[in-house]
Amino acid sequence: MDRLGRYLPILHWGRTYDRHALTSDAVAAVIVTIMLIPQSLAYAMLAGLPPVIGLYASILPLMVYALFGSSRTLSVGPVAVVSLLTAAAASGVAVPGSPEYVAAALLLALLSGLILVGMGIFRLGFVANLLSHPVISGFITASSLLIATGQLKHIAGIKAEGATLPEMLASLFENLPATHWPTLVIGALAMAFLFWSRRSLKPMLIRLGVPLSAAALLARTGPVLVVAASIAAVILLEPGVAVVGKVPQGLPPLSMPVIDPALWTALLPSAFLIALIGFVESVSVAQTLAAKRRQSISPDQELIGLGMANLAAALSSGYPVTGGFARSVVNFDAGAQTPAAGAFTAIGIALASLFLTPLLYHLPIAVLAATIIVAVLSLADFGALRRTWKYSRADFSALAATLGVTLLDGVETGIMAGIAVSVLLHLWASSHPHVAVIGQVPGTQHFRNVLRHSVICTPEVLGLRIDESLFFANARAIENVIQHEVAARPQLRHVVLNCAAVNSIDASALESLELVMHRLSDAGIALHLSEVKGPVMDRLERSDFLHHLTGQVFLSHYHAVEALAPEVTCTSQTAHPAATSQNVALQSAALSP
């Protein structure tokens, strides 16, 4: 039961489900359903799919997530960024609009579902940590710009193409003379109203006496109002704008993804990216919402939940889904208590598929495009560029690389470039470790960097604090620094490596330490270690290193200096400033601070 409960969170919350939770969940479900109908149509269009696929992807996946998901308020379904990734991947193997394209999207749901479930079973959620905040931030901002630019053609009622920002802009300008004015008017009005409702509808409603929480939720219904108004306008005015057209009525047909090894291989990398990005987006939303109510989520169980939801999408004519940010916040604010709210939302969308699709016939494409543009532009965060630049050039580079490559070369290379840059910069930083020559703070047992503090040193003993774990990327740099420091000190007899900041030593670094020890030994200098941590010491004891160590291992750096240069520590309590600064002057200034 417990083991089952680990994989089926519904067994926990289902046992205490009561009427109060049922009422809260049902209310939230009604509101989310109203929000999700235009969203699901719009995001399917963004993915290059028939709008009805968006509805299909909002039924069974939500039910399945309610069984397996660990977040109580996450709203799963089509989202903008995953739709964009789906479009990029599917258009690489099929022509948009063709049955093969729809099949490719279905297959992406299957593959990313399998990947997510697999990662969940093997508890590989940590892989998502490869996506650093700057990379995610750059990717989301670039994606929202790409998505918004890609929708402008629908607003203007023209044709345009391109997968990168320059291509899109060039194609837009080229086709601008063909602008269809009635479409532009409807699109522009819809955008203007949506931007206004996002900013000003809530304050206005509050001024009109609507309670705060109700005003916040009503303000989210802007897209539905626009959809309804535009359908009415098209029916009454017949302006000849592009409309959604016939949407098949009924529940999603069961579907079976194609078994084609070549296609599977071609789509696998994209499916992995979709899985990873969908997971990261979902988990960060879910964690933020859970923290607000002092609940917790399990990242590994989220992998299972999202994976099963995608498998459900693959079996019910859908396309890849994940937890959406805006929709989850609405679900939370509307009072959703349990994942049952998601299941109720699914019922709402199922009813819409059965009965509302004839009404959607006259819905203008431009209005869907306006919905997308307004939704995604709120995700762009240009302030992050400035903040990150101020804090760290390395993080800024990762952000800028992701943003730039995504805009100029597309989403998949963009995210890969971001991951590569952040991993390489991390390795680069680790391979140029900070090493400080340390001396004793007078009157204490503490040792500090000679370049930053007034401390006591001695020419026979060199204390070096290595501020990094020792591993393959920095093993050689440490060798060089030690040799360089030793060469500057002719009287040297002992080198003490302070390992307080060394959290691990891998096999490459161990070979380097052996080499350093032999070279020092040839020069009559003993190598000592101080403040070696427990896990590191355990590891060293499994090698031969400690057997032929030329010096000793000291519990504290103070003990080391006390044993190797007793006259210094004895006089340290009474050392006067002149003596201290003279000793400091013996130190080389070659190291950067």
Place this chain on the structure above:
Amino acid sequence: MDRLGRYLPILHWGRTYDRHALTSDAVAAVIVTIMLIPQSLAYAMLAGLPPVIGLYASILPLMVYALFGSSRTLSVGPVAVVSLLTAAAASGVAVPGSPEYVAAALLLALLSGLILVGMGIFRLGFVANLLSHPVISGFITASSLLIATGQLKHIAGIKAEGATLPEMLASLFENLPATHWPTLVIGALAMAFLFWSRRSLKPMLIRLGVPLSAAALLARTGPVLVVAASIAAVILLEPGVAVVGKVPQGLPPLSMPVIDPALWTALLPSAFLIALIGFVESVSVAQTLAAKRRQSISPDQELIGLGMANLAAALSSGYPVTGGFARSVVNFDAGAQTPAAGAFTAIGIALASLFLTPLLYHLPIAVLAATIIVAVLSLADFGALRRTWKYSRADFSALAATLGVTLLDGVETGIMAGIAVSVLLHLWASSHPHVAVIGQVPGTQHFRNVLRHSVICTPEVLGLRIDESLFFANARAIENVIQHEVAARPQLRHVVLNCAAVNSIDASALESLELVMHRLSDAGIALHLSEVKGPVMDRLERSDFLHHLTGQVFLSHYHAVEALAPEVTCTSQTAHPAATSQNVALQSAALSP
């Protein structure tokens, strides 16, 4: 002059060049030349090229390296592993034996030369650190097995194919019935003599009264003796074995690599691997030899030297070259003093190309194969598997992955798999950081892990030592650990993060810290930092974090505990064992040691 000297080391050593150095270099050059003639023919054959290309690659590149290289004793030229990589890359774009294949090898020399010089100019030598010791060790062992197996067909005088070990073995067994017995006899005799001369020739010569150093060098001439004897045997006995055949007489013709963007793009990844592996092999040999004479080499200058040598190979009908291990050791042992020894070796090879090639006509292919097999098998290090397994499972995994994938799928995927595994394992280790709850060692100002030491703690103050730099891969894990520890302590008022081991905090981790601080603040708990390092503090001061920090930053953890829980530090000097263990018992045992 100094700036020029940085890029042209010859300007340094050339100024003090004297008759003593000249004599030493000339003697070493004669010995290396004798060793290099069969090697260069054999390695060219291993690369799938006409044997004469090996001679060509041993003339101009050596002269150029003498001008630009920073190692005094490195012997540049064709080597086994780079020849294998060249074969793998060139056979991907052309049929072995065709003019296109030779052109591809030439282009690989050009591209890897450009990559090396570029990396040298931009001082990117650190990229080579990506190749950890276990990856190099696994790759060299796997390569030597692949090379040796690939040469067995020449020993048996049969045809066989395959790029992976299973393919090679299958093809060998299939063709075994066609064994050409005279070839097998010659090949087996050559191998037996070479193995014997490597093991027993030196001790035998010493017993015969030859001085130690001369015996060591004479023992290295085994391959030349075998070559001479086998040529004589073929001329006298005419056994009908496969021979090298006509080798063009004369100096290398100038050559111009083809300009074909598609071909360049196709070969670029392979050229990068050749450059990287050639550089790593070279630098480790050069550093080992330099350390023996207390000289030093400059890794960035080595990039220039090896890069220029490869560009020279590309312009003189050669193929990729690098510093060879065995040959450099011979050069060193023979007394080479300066890179001039390399230039003299080049003259020796040029004379051989002019006058000796007719003699090589009757050299059996099987003898060259025997030379290769004996040379590469000495590089295989199976003991590394056991040693690394004992020291660290992670390092062992990287070694085993490299070894396995190289044998089963080929050299390029093998090295990529090794790099990927070691980088991922490093990130995995960093993303599961060691965090210790710390308490005060009675009577001292030191704080240690409560699980390993008998220390004093207090229920209001939680000291956590984070044993890892904070960055994107571990930001989330730290959040979880802190929340978990805090949840177990209802009386908690202060959390003090001991940052002695935190060498950097990136933007992702800063966001996590902000999040942790807000969550703790909601629970009425203040977040403090202690022992923050200078570089980390500088960085934090550039963000808003310190402005809204709910606690303080303390110079030492002792100061923090003294300020936040004064009664504990006051009584610590007199705390008796019972009190200590009681305090320790308050600590959760949830953390692993």
